Amino acid sequence: MEHYNMNLTLKVWKQKNTNEKGRFETYHVKDISSEMSFLEMFDVLNEQLIAEGKEPVAFDHDCREGICGMCSMVINGRAHGKWEQTTTCQLHMRAFKDGETIVVEPWRASAFPVIKDLVVDRQSFDRIIQAGGYVSVNTGNAVDANAIPIEKHMADEAFASAACIGCGACVAACPNASAMLFLSAKVSHLAMLPQGSPERKERVMNMVNQMDKEGFGSCTNIGACEAECPKGISIENIARLNREYLGAMFDGGSKNSI
């Protein structure tokens, strides 16, 4: 692979806090290695800004190995950049050319208010999980993991759905700012396993209700979420969620629903 250095122009969203209006700030970075990750390029930018006595750009990051889902950046209109099934930390600078201008924005959704610059508040996802994205566990001895037989293909599909890291790229990519891909992955992976099955009806009802309360848009099956998901979650999960929801609805739902 060819190694090269590049000079870039960055147009980065700067916003002081949730209430104040944001704007784009233009920065120039020099001698960026094609082997840097996108976040390392931002580290270089921030060090440069600190050295100049300016305020660095606030951005979310944690594991930097593509599994935590923190690095929320919309890069040139694409959630996590243009590479498929990649988080921002795994996007490398070889995706860009020398002299390029890169526009970096935060996740934009009313349910994800900007805290500062590129950092958004994703607690709405936590509240959706709290509404039903769990299996109630009774106290007692730990149950043997293999005590309940599970069909191989169900286990595989549940695992594929469970790959969701809750990053919010689906919401950022959706023209309706809908959280249906996230929600459907959570509902799916629990509904497909015997441990999650007893609570499936109240789970889907409660989680959809919570999603609506948080102010996410509704799903119109556009499919942009699937295209941008760093973990390749399929919109088949949304079909499954709809099926779960219909089932719960016509069954009178659950008495435990909110």
Add this chain to the structure above:
Amino acid sequence: MSWKNAFSSSVGKKIQMSLTGLFLILFLLVHCYVNAMIFYNDGGEKFTEAAHFMGTNIVIRITEIGLFAFLILHIVQGLSLWMQNRKRRNTRYAVNAGNATSKWYSRSMGILGTLILLFLVLHISAFWAPNRASQTMGNGELDLYGMMRDAFQNIAVVIIYIFGCISLAWHLVHGFFSAFQTLGLAMNKYKGIIKSVGVAFSIIIPLIFALMPLAFYMHWIQ
């Protein structure tokens, strides 16, 4: 929590869109079948016979009320979802992914639907409304075949109709698949067949409809 969720929740509203949409797809099939009778080129004999049945049969007339109810529900719910969803992102993106992540017609269902609605207002006031009005006044059914033949001599009318059919086709390409996806039927196993049938339907039905005004205008049928 129960069936009431069909009216209150976002998923419930989408199920309404899906079921009314599927009913409208069935209607298109029947409407297309009946109107395609003009292609017998028999001076409208077979068409008039079919139109008489559709206009007087009690079962069809009752279904017609349901059709209008579903159509209105589809329009009202669709427009309200469209407007609500737009508000879910207060600050828009400076750069949009556009066609890189989704199809333009999937993102434009609201606009395509509005175009179809505008077309429908013209279409219903040209044929259905005067015919039913005449029936209600006790003057009997109108000569719908003759009305078509006259209306489609005007190139502007023909262009509006063809434009309406194109809007319908793009609306259907997304809508057909979307209806099954919303009902949870579009698992990977059936996704391919649903999409293929949907695209075939979206081409064939609007094409037959578009050929009707064109055939009259070009005097392929008399």
